[in-house]
Amino acid sequence: MTAKPKFAMYWAASCGGCEIAVLNTHEKILDVDANFDVVFWPVAMDAKYKDVEAMEDGSILLTLFNGSIRNDENERLAKLLRQKSKLLVAFGSCACEGCIPGLANLSPVGDIVHTAFNTITTDNPHGIYPRTSFDVPEGELHIPTLAKVVRPLEQVVDVDYFMPGCPPESHQIAAVIDLVIKVVKGEAELPPKGATIGVGDSTVCDECPRARNVKLIKEFTRIQDIAPVDPTLCILEQGVPCNGPATRSGCNARCPQAGAQCIGCYGPAEGVMDYGARLITAFASVVDATTPEEIDRILDGIPDPTGQVYRFNLAGSLLKANREAWIKG
Amino acid sequence: MTEKIGVYVCHCGTNIAGTVDVKGVAEWAAEHLKHRGVVIGREYKFMCSSLGQELVENDIKELGLTRVIVAACSPHLHEKTFRTACKNAGLNPYLCEMVSIREQVSWVHTDKVAATEKSKAVISGGVERVLHNEALEPIRVPIHADTLVVGGGIAGIQAALEIADAGYHVCLVEREPSIGGHMAQFDKTFPTLDCAACILTPKMVEIGSHPNITLLTWSEVEKVDGFVGNFTATIRKKASYVNTDSCTGCGICWEKCPKKVVDDVFEAGLGVRKAIYRPFAQAVPKYPVMDVENCTYFKNGKCKACQLFCPTEPNSINFEQKDEILEVQAGNIILATGYDLFDTTRIPQYGYGKLPNVFTSIEFERMCNAAGPTEGKVVLRDMKTTPKSVVVVHCVGSRDENYNKYCSSICCMQSLKFAHLVMERTGAEVYNCYIDIRTPAKDYEEFYKRVLEEGGHFIRGKVAEITDAARLPEEEGKLIVQVEDTLIGKQRRIPVDMVILSAGIEPRQDAKEVGKLFGIACGASGWYTEKHPKLDPVATMTEGIYIAGCVQGPKDIPASVAQGAAAAARVLGKIQQGVIALEPIKASINETQCSGCRICNGLCPFNAISFIEDDKVSSINPALCQGCGTCVAACPAGAISGTGFSDAQIIAQIDGLLLRNLEEARV
Numbered sequence: 001m002t003a004k005p006k007f008a009m010y011w012a013a014s015c016g017g018c019e020i021a022v023l024n025t026h027e028k029i030l031d032v033d034a035n036f037d038v039v040f041w042p043v044a045m046d047a048k049y050k051d052v053e054a055m056e057d058g059s060i061l062l063t064l065f066n067g068s069i070r071n072d073e074n075e076r077l078a079k080l081l082r083q084k085s086k087l088l089v090a091f092g093s094c095a096c097e098g099c100i101p102g103l104a105n106l107s108p109v110g111d112i113v114h115t116a117f118n119t120i121t122t123d124n125p126h127g128i129y130p131r132t133s134f135d136v137p138e139g140e141l142h143i144p145t146l147a148k149v150v151r152p153l154e155q156v157v158d159v160d161y162f163m164p165g166c167p168p169e170s171h172q173i174a175a176v177i178d179l180v181i182k183v184v185k186g187e188a189e190l191p192p193k194g195a196t197i198g199v200g201d202s203t204v205c206d207e208c209p210r211a212r213n214v215k216l217i218k219e220f221t222r223i224q225d226i227a228p229v230d231p232t233l234c235i236l237e238q239g240v241p242c243n244g245p246a247t248r249s250g251c252n253a254r255c256p257q258a259g260a261q262c263i264g265c266y267g268p269a270e271g272v273m274d275y276g277a278r279l280i281t282a283f284a285s286v287v288d289a290t291t292p293e294e295i296d297r298i299l300d301g302i303p304d305p306t307g308q309v310y311r312f313n314l315a316g317s318l319l320k321a322n323r324e325a326w327i328k329g
Numbered sequence: 330m331t332e333k334i335g336v337y338v339c340h341c342g343t344n345i346a347g348t349v350d351v352k353g354v355a356e357w358a359a360e361h362l363k364h365r366g367v368v369i370g371r372e373y374k375f376m377c378s379s380l381g382q383e384l385v386e387n388d389i390k391e392l393g394l395t396r397v398i399v400a401a402c403s404p405h406l407h408e409k410t411f412r413t414a415c416k417n418a419g420l421n422p423y424l425c426e427m428v429s430i431r432e433q434v435s436w437v438h439t440d441k442v443a444a445t446e447k448s449k450a451v452i453s454g455g456v457e458r459v460l461h462n463e464a465l466e467p468i469r470v471p472i473h474a475d476t477l478v479v480g481g482g483i484a485g486i487q488a489a490l491e492i493a494d495a496g497y498h499v500c501l502v503e504r505e506p507s508i509g510g511h512m513a514q515f516d517k518t519f520p521t522l523d524c525a526a527c528i529l530t531p532k533m534v535e536i537g538s539h540p541n542i543t544l545l546t547w548s549e550v551e552k553v554d555g556f557v558g559n560f561t562a563t564i565r566k567k568a569s570y571v572n573t574d575s576c577t578g579c580g581i582c583w584e585k586c587p588k589k590v591v592d593d594v595f596e597a598g599l600g601v602r603k604a605i606y607r608p609f610a611q612a613v614p615k616y617p618v619m620d621v622e623n624c625t626y627f628k629n630g631k632c633k634a635c636q637l638f639c640p641t642e643p644n645s646i647n648f649e650q651k652d653e654i655l656e657v658q659a660g661n662i663i664l665a666t667g668y669d670l671f672d673t674t675r676i677p678q679y680g681y682g683k684l685p686n687v688f689t690s691i692e693f694e695r696m697c698n699a700a701g702p703t704e705g706k707v708v709l710r711d712m713k714t715t716p717k718s719v720v721v722v723h724c725v726g727s728r729d730e731n732y733n734k735y736c737s738s739i740c741c742m743q744s745l746k747f748a749h750l751v752m753e754r755t756g757a758e759v760y761n762c763y764i765d766i767r768t769p770a771k772d773y774e775e776f777y778k779r780v781l782e783e784g785g786h787f788i789r790g791k792v793a794e795i796t797d798a799a800r801l802p803e804e805e806g807k808l809i810v811q812v813e814d815t816l817i818g819k820q821r822r823i824p825v826d827m828v829i830l831s832a833g834i835e836p837r838q839d840a841k842e843v844g845k846l847f848g849i850a851c852g853a854s855g856w857y858t859e860k861h862p863k864l865d866p867v868a869t870m871t872e873g874i875y876i877a878g879c880v881q882g883p884k885d886i887p888a889s890v891a892q893g894a895a896a897a898a899r900v901l902g903k904i905q906q907g908v909i910a911l912e913p914i915k916a917s918i919n920e921t922q923c924s925g926c927r928i929c930n931g932l933c934p935f936n937a938i939s940f941i942e943d944d945k946v947s948s949i950n951p952a953l954c955q956g957c958g959t960c961v962a963a964c965p966a967g968a969i970s971g972t973g974f975s976d977a978q979i980i981a982q983i984d985g986l987l988l989r990n991l992e993e994a995r996v
Contacts, residue, residue: 203966206924206945214931214940236926245926245965271922271967273976282928282965 005061005184007036008052009091010081011043012067012074013101013150018092019043019066021167028174035181036062040081052080060084062180064091064163068101068315069151073144082157087180087190089197090153093166097267097275098315100166102150105314106306109146152316162196166265166312169251172198196270200249203269204262208244208253210234216288220301223261235261236286241302243309246278264312274318276309283309332366334456335394337385338448339376339401341431348435350445354400357449362456365990368392377407382414389418396462397425398455400448403432421464423913423973428455450986457985461978467910470952472558473660474904475500479550479847482510483886484878485665486532487893488900493541495901500657501536502564503546505594507612508533510667514595516697516705517750518886519742520776526700530611537613545655547618553847554936556955557873558660558909566653570619571605576645578615582635583607590623597691600702605635605646610700661873661900664847664857665893668834668879671726671733679725679830680795685710686808687795687828690725690743697750707754709827716826719751720810722792723763727833735854737833738883741767744831745777748785751829760786760823762812770887788823789816795828834883847874848934856882867896872909875899914956914973920946922968929960929969 011019023029032038039060040047063085069075082088093099104112117124132145153159163176176198182188191197200206212234221239223229235242235256243264244256255262268275283302289295302308310317336358340346351372359370369388373381376399388394397420399411404427412422430448438444474497478489481503489499501508512518513533515525536542545566552563571582586603595608602608604624607617625632626648636646673681673689681687686709688696699705702712709716721744727737741763748759761780766787768774781787794811800822807824814821836855837843844851849869852858857876860868867875875896878889903909916937925945929938937953938960940946949960949969961971970976984990 202922203924203926205926205966212925212927214927216931234926236928245924245928246967249924269922269966269968271919271970271976272965273967273980278965278967281962285932285959285963286928 004035004037006039006059007032008038008040008060008063008081008085009043010040010063010065010067010077012065012077012095012153013070014067014092014094015100016043017167018064018094021092021165021170022064022173024170025174025177026170028177031181032177035184049077049080052084055084057083058086060086061184062087062089064089065153066092066095066167068094068098069147069153069156070101070104071144071146075147075156078153078156087160088153088157089161089163090159091163092168093164093265093267093312095153096162096164096316097313098150098152099265099312102152102313102315103307103311105149109148113146150315154316160193161191162194163198164196164248164265164267165198165251168198169254172250196248196267198250199266201270202249204244204247204249204251204253204256204266206249207251208234208256208262210256213237215286217283217286217298218288219298220283222303229259231259239301241283241308243279243311245282246272246275264309267312267316275313276306276317279309280305332395332460333368333393334362334366334396334398334459335385335388335392336362336367336370336398336400336452336456337376337381338370338372338430338452339381339399340372340374341401341435342375345401345431345435348438348441348444349430349448350441353445354430354448354452358398358452358456361449361991362453364992365456366396366460367456368394376401377410382410385411385414386418389415389420394420395424396459398452398459399425399427400430400452400455401427403427403429423465424459424462426455426459426462428452450988453988453990454982454985457990458978458982461975461981463972465913465972467913468915468951469908469910470558471908472903472906473560473658474498475657475659476900476904477502477550477560477562477657477659477662478665479662480510480665480667480878480880481505481508481536481544481546482665482667482878482889483512483529483532484667484880484889484893484896485510485663486529486536487890488663488665488877488897489542490532490535490539491894491897492900493539495897496541497901497904498541498543500543500545500659502548502550502562503544504549505608506547506569506606506616506618507608507614508536508544508546509609509611509613511691512886513609513611514597514691514698515694516699516701517746519746520772522746522749526611526698530613533611533613537615544614546614548655550843550846551654553662556935556953557871557903557911560659560662560873562657562659562662564655564657566655568619568650568652569616570621570647570650571616572643572645572647572650573614573616575641575643576616577641578607578617579640580607580617581638581640582646583617585634585638587632587634588623588625590620595695596702597689597695599692599695661875661903662847663875663877663893663896663900664843664849664880665877665889665896666837666840666843666880668883669837671737671832671835673725673830673832675732676725678794679722679792679828680797680808681830684795684797684808684828686716686826687830689830690740690747690832693747693829697754705754707751707757714826715755716751716757717755718758718760718807718823718825719748719755719827719829720760720762720792720795720808720823720825721747721751721829721831722795722810723761723831724791725830725832726835728764733833733835733854735883736767738767739885740831740833742773742776742885744829745780745785747829747831748780749776749783752780752783752785757826758786759784760788760810760825762788762790762792762810764789764791770885788812788814788821790814790821799824834879836880840880847871849874849876854882856880867892867899873903912956914971915951915954916949916956916958916961916969916971917951918947918949918964919968919970920944922966923947923964924966924968926965928965929963932959932963934959 090096134141223240240261242261244262247264248266248269338355355370355372415425416422478501489501548566554561583603588604589601592602621627695701726732790813792812799805804824810823848871859866877892877896923946937950961969
């Protein structure tokens with residue numbers, strides 16, 4: 001038997017992009033295989049939940065958990081993997097802060113299901129809706145039950161480290177893999193529990209090469225509506241709401257470097273408690289207006305404020321404590 | 330828990346104890362917040378008394394308290410008291426926090442049980458917050474000895490003279506071409522019937538010639554930067570097109586000016602002036618100003634009569650003059666910008682503007698003035714007929730749900746004065762229609778009695794309508810005043826020749842914007858809010874900004890003068906201190922977290938934020954920062970923190986309020 005430490009990766013409510021980001025580390029993935037015994041990774045190898053259940057508690061050294069907690073199966077696996085793992089990493093934006101699935105928290109679950117099965121784009125002539133249990137001659141079948149709200153991993157189990165990004169950048173993943181290997185070999189120490197890893201210590205602006213001035217915004221516009229975008233000037237100053245100022249660095253400002261605004265997938269910067277609140281006050285602060293009507297007109301240039309400032313962070317925002325109250329679902 | 334916290338709960342007589350179980354709250358804090366560091370919970374009848382303060386001081390010394398919570402009134406009232414007590418006992422004052430269980434609990438609740446529970450929560454929040462407090466030291470800055478007085482009415486004049494006479498420099502800014510304000514328009518002043526000009530003009534002259542006063546008329550403050558001790562005001566000195574270095578105020582220019590203009594300001598529309606004018610003979614300064622809207626040269630490009638006839642060498646008329654922008658440094662600012670008269674056309678049933686012989690109070694004042702358009706004769710709108718009967722309508726626009734709810738305070742006495750003057754100058758019958766007669770100041774009631782004795786008629790009732798539609802032969806050609814005489818319970822129709830509307834007074838139309846400029850607030854009625862309605866009537870919530878006269882609320886001349894002098898005394902007190910200790914509540918930037926996005930750069934109202942180009946980070950000058958928190962809220966990276974208001978403190982306080990800190994809550 002091998003004495004290599006054990007590694008697991010799991011996807012809950014996610015798109016699969018995080019797994020691809022791991023594979024995008026190219027030959028670095030061979031280091032994972034060389035140094036770890038991969039015991040559970042549904043997207044890459046066949047394994048059964050009962051195999052995990054049979055493992056000794058704490059026997060997996062490192063589990064990268066991506067995806068948010070949308071249903072009872074996600075929750076069960078989160079708890080199971082917590083129990084079996086020494087280090088549980090919330091991997092990617094969904095696990096860290098809810099990400100796109102978290103936007104579902106704006107609607108009651110009933111509405112979501114109704115929309116999915118009963119809108120003009122859904123051909124459902126018999127009005128069939130999913131049921132969580134169904135009797136067949138062989139017995140009772142179950143599918144997972146949707147929870148009332150989408151939760152990030154931390155709201156369900158204790159998390160050791162957070163690695164944000166949608167998905168995390170491959171060079172950051174590679175660096176974290178290297179670090180863990182070094183720790184295993186006794187060449188390095190782990191960061192303090194609860195740390196955010198694979199990131200920079202400031203904001204996207206720090207990595208953004210664009211020129212910045214005092215900001216006075218007379219009009220917010222969508223980026224597709226301005227042409228041409230000045231390639232050297234701060235995107236926010238050009239009137240496009242850019243989430244970079246509140247977003248944690250670590251991605252090398254990929255979007256602004258490519259000519260698009262930052263949408264905030266790396267999550268709140270170190271000092272930020274509520275990402276959306278920070279951003280909207282920042283945007284409001286640079287509105288250059290003298291009358292309430294003008295202020296309204298300028299802010300109306302942000303057509304979907306929630307989508308703009310909470311695209312990745314809604315489920316993990318400060319509002320989480322009373323979410324049950326404001327979603328009557 | 331290494332901190333030792335003392336919790337002191339005040340009864341405030343029955344103010345708090347009437348609604349909150351004070352003893353129970355103090356005991357609860359000592360028992361249930363023990364694990365958070367509370368070592369003592371005390372209650373006392375009046376914590377702010379010297380005995381109450383001694384309780385705190387003794388506990389600091391004997392129990393070695395390291396943090397103090399006083400649950401009493403609002404910190405606005407007594408934070409300083411208790412912080413000083415802590416300081417006296419050797420504890421850094423900023424380790425003491427007040428929580429309000431009076432304004433925020435006992436005064437707003439009636440349910441004793443719930444109010445007691447809320448008090449516990451508020452204290453719990455305070456305890457969690459104070460655990461995160463840091464020991465701070467006040468910042469000391471020197472005070473600039475100059476004072477800026479805005480508004481040259483009697484309140485501003487009084488304030489400026491008091492300070493200048495004490496030996497300190499004053500810059501007095503006035504929007505109109507002359508100082509004097511409304512008082513300069515009046516003829517007589519109640520209740521002594523002194524001639525307004527006789528008592529005002531000596532003070533105006535003194536302002537004009539005082540070595541310690543810089544007078545800027547025809548000027549307006551456009552911007553105010555800085556803070557107490559170090560204000561910088563940007564003032565626009567409007568072009569008067571008159572070179573005051575050479576002008577002697579001889580008056581030939583306005584004599585020769587061919588353009589007559591109705592004087593809506595000083596003469597209230599009753600008289601005319603020229604396009605180049607001095608509003609009145611005793612104006613200070615003596616120089617005229619050009620009204621470019623009406624000047625023939627500015628409109629048509631020819632005329633220049635004033636320049637042609639100007640006898641001075643060099644010629645004093647300069648058509649090329651431009652507005653000047655001046656910067657004035659001042660340690661303190663007094664705002665005495667006065668009031669606007671209620672616009673009587675807003676009450677259409679009183680007929681002002683439609684019925685020629687309905688006059689406003691200010692029109693009547695000008696008419697009575699010997700230097701006014703009728704040279705002191707009381708006449709009808711035809712400017713010659715003497716009225717035989719006059720109604721004075723009180724409370725026009727005041728004490729009225731439709732206009733202003735407040736009492737304008739001066740109208741009763743002004744109406745009585747009008748009644749006296751009409752009788753004295755015309756012998757006409759005078760009727761005063763009033764709601765209540767209010768004569769609360771010295772010699773006022775005596776004046777009321779005098780007017781009664783002189784034969785003035787008084788009808789207790791609010792005038793419903795003033796019309797010229799006659800129903801009876803004796804009403805033909807008259808103004809008919811319809812009023813219910815509530816004392817006899819009858820409707821009356823009084824046919825008279827003349828009606829005087831004793832208009833109330835209102836905040837200046839631009840009071841809100843001007844307040845914003847100086848960083849002070851208006852109350853619901855639009856008057857500037859004083860720091861304390863009883864105990865600090867001339868200070869404002871903004872340190873270094875004082876208010877005097879009608880800006881603070883309706884008042885008569887003696888009260889305005891008293892406030893002008895009071896504001897001056899406050900300013901002189903500040904100047905005498907030489908330095909001022911500023912609250913060390915400041916914002917600061919964590920340079921690691923700051924990525925130089927520059928969102929905060931344009932926001933600081935005190936210009937305390939600069940951008941360090943080399944390091945690509947923003948930086949705050951602590952001497953300029955006033956701790957307002959604007960940048961703290963705006964920083965998208967959360968890199969700016971306000972001392973005393975850190976996220977950790979606020980979140981801890983919220984957790985405490987929600988009682989998440991209790992041991993019971995942890996299971």
